[in-house]
Amino acid sequence: MSQQYRITLLPGDGIGPEILSVAVAVLKRVGEQTGIGFQFQEALIGGAAIDATGDPLPAETLDRCRNSDAVLLAAIGGYQWDTLPSHQRPERGLLGLRAGLGLFANLRPAKILPQLIDASTLKREVIEGVDIMVIRELTGGIYFGQPKGIFEHEGEKRGINTMVYAEHEIDRIGRVAFETARKRGKKLCSVDKANVLEVSQLWRDRMTQLASEYSDVELSHMYVDNAAMQLVRYPKQFDTIVTGNLFGDILSDEAAMLTGSIGMLPSASLGSSGPGVFEPVHGSAPDIAGQDKANPIAQVLSAAMMLRYGLNEPEAADRIEQAVQAILDAGYRTGDIMSPGMKAVGCQAMGEALIQALG
Numbered sequence: 001m002s003q004q005y006r007i008t009l010l011p012g013d014g015i016g017p018e019i020l021s022v023a024v025a026v027l028k029r030v031g032e033q034t035g036i037g038f039q040f041q042e043a044l045i046g047g048a049a050i051d052a053t054g055d056p057l058p059a060e061t062l063d064r065c066r067n068s069d070a071v072l073l074a075a076i077g078g079y080q081w082d083t084l085p086s087h088q089r090p091e092r093g094l095l096g097l098r099a100g101l102g103l104f105a106n107l108r109p110a111k112i113l114p115q116l117i118d119a120s121t122l123k124r125e126v127i128e129g130v131d132i133m134v135i136r137e138l139t140g141g142i143y144f145g146q147p148k149g150i151f152e153h154e155g156e157k158r159g160i161n162t163m164v165y166a167e168h169e170i171d172r173i174g175r176v177a178f179e180t181a182r183k184r185g186k187k188l189c190s191v192d193k194a195n196v197l198e199v200s201q202l203w204r205d206r207m208t209q210l211a212s213e214y215s216d217v218e219l220s221h222m223y224v225d226n227a228a229m230q231l232v233r234y235p236k237q238f239d240t241i242v243t244g245n246l247f248g249d250i251l252s253d254e255a256a257m258l259t260g261s262i263g264m265l266p267s268a269s270l271g272s273s274g275p276g277v278f279e280p281v282h283g284s285a286p287d288i289a290g291q292d293k294a295n296p297i298a299q300v301l302s303a304a305m306m307l308r309y310g311l312n313e314p315e316a317a318d319r320i321e322q323a324v325q326a327i328l329d330a331g332y333r334t335g336d337i338m339s340p341g342m343k344a345v346g347c348q349a350m351g352e353a354l355i356q357a358l359g
C-alpha cells in the first residue's frame with residue numbers, strides 16, 4: 001500500500017446508508033487497483049444521531065471527523081424529525097459539522113452528461129454543453145449571522161436572522177473562486193443583491209478588488225434574481241459562479257436540476273486546512289428510503305471528488321468518473337434518470353454495474 005487514508009463515513013438518514021454502501025464498495029475496488037488503502041470508520045449524524053443520543057452532531061462524531069483525512073457524508077433529515085425545535089433538528093448537525101471543521105468553501109459542479117440530456121426538463125439546445133461550477137460560501141452569511149432567533153417585541157413575536165459578511169470572509173471565498181475559475185474557463189460571475197443589500201455592496205467591492213490580482217480571469221457581477229432567470233434561460237453563459245451562503249443554497253439546486261436529476265451531483269466542502277466533507281447535493285429522500293430505488297451516482301461522484309480535492313489522488317478519481325460514464329453509456333438508469341429504451345436498475349444493481357465497469 002502506497003497510501004493509507006482514514007475516512008469517516010456519515011451515512012445519516014433516509015437513503016443515506018444505501019447510497020453510501022455503494023460508494024464504499026467502489027472506493028475499496030479502486031483502492032485495490034491503485035494501491036490506496038482506506039480505513040473506514042462510521043459515525044452518527046442527523047436524525048440517526050438524534051435517535052441514538054439526542055444530539056444531531058454528537059461531540060464524538062466531530063472528533064472523529066477532525067481526526068480523519070476526509071469525511072464522506074450521505075444525507076440527513078426525515079419527516080419524523082421535522083417538528084423538533086430548531087436546535088434539535090437534523091439540519092443542525094450538518095451546519096455544526098460545516099462550522100466545526102471550518103468548511104467555508106462549497107464546490108457544487110453542474111455538468112451536463114451527454115447520456116442524460118433527455119432526462120432534463122429543459123430543451124436540448126439550452127443545456128447541451130453546460131458545465132458550471134457553483135462556489136457557495138458555507139460558514140457565514142444569514143445562516144450563521146447574529147442576532148438570530150425569535151423574540152417578543154411589542155406584544156408579538158419577531159423572527160430575526162442577520163446577513164453579515166466580514167471582508168476576510170469574502171476575500172477567502174473569493175480567492176477559492178478565482179483560483180477555481182483559473183483552472184476552468186477563466187470566467188467568474190459573482191452573484192449578489194447589491195442593488196438592495198449593504199452586505200452585497202461590500203461583497204461586490206471586495207470581489208472587484210480581488211480581480212486585480214487575477215487579471216487572467218474575467219469577473220462579472222449579477223443580481224441574484226437575474227442569475228436565477230439566466231440559469232434557465234441561457235445557462236451556457238456561466239463558467240464559475242461565486243455567491244454567499246443563502247443565494248448559493250438556492251442557485252446550486254437550480255443549477256443541479258439543469259442536468260436532469262439532482263441525483264447525479266456531488267459536492268465538496270473545504271476549509272483552509274484539515275479534512276473536507278464530500279457529499280451529494282441531494283437530500284435524504286425519505287419517501288424512497290430502504291426501497292432500493294435511490295440513485296447512488298451523486299454519492300459515488302462525491303467519493304471521486306474526495307479523491308481529487310481532499311486526498312490529491314486524481315488517478316483514482318478519474319477511474320471512478322470513467323466507470324460512471326461507462327455504465328451510463330451501457331444504458332443503466334435508476335428511476336430518477338430513466339428514459340425509454342434504457343435499463344431500469346435499483347441502487348444495488350447500479351453499484352454492481354459500477355464495480356464491473358471498474359474491472
Ligand code: IPM
Binds near residue numbers: 091094095249
Ligand atoms: C444544502 C442543504 C442544507 C443547506 C440544509 C439541509 C441545511 O439544503 O446543503 O444545500 O441549506 O445548506
Ligand code: MG
Binds near residue numbers: 249250253
Ligand atoms: Mg440546499
